[in-house]
Amino acid sequence: MIEYGEDGEARAVIAPGHGEPVLDDDPVLRAVDRLVKIDERLAKLAGADAPTEANLNAAPTVQRPAELDNLIQQARERQEAAEWELVADE
Numbered sequence: 001m002i003e004y005g006e007d008g009e010a011r012a013v014i015a016p017g018h019g020e021p022v023l024d025d026d027p028v029l030r031a032v033d034r035l036v037k038i039d040e041r042l043a044k045l046a047g048a049d050a051p052t053e054a055n056l057n058a059a060p061t062v063q064r065p066a067e068l069d070n071l072i073q074q075a076r077e078r079q080e081a082a083e084w085e086l087v088a089d090e
Contacts, residue, residue: 013022
């Protein structure tokens with residue numbers, strides 16, 4: 001049963017056989033929905049939803065110690081000298 005006010009607007013829904021009004025959750029649900037929308041908007045303004053840019057094609061870079069670079073260069077020089085000796089012996 002619906003209870004009406006003096007202006008003819010519905011005021012409350014009365015549970016049949018109980019005589020107690022049924023609580024309307026709509027105002028609370030609308031308030032929660034509004035808060036969620038505000039939170040989403042603030043996140044958007046703050047850039048929390050912005051896509052991040054990632055370069056997936058970049059090769060990984062490895063930092064080698066200078067000492068290792070020196071050893072590699074010395075090995076290359078020795079290899080080159082050995083190759084020149086073989087060519088000179090022919």
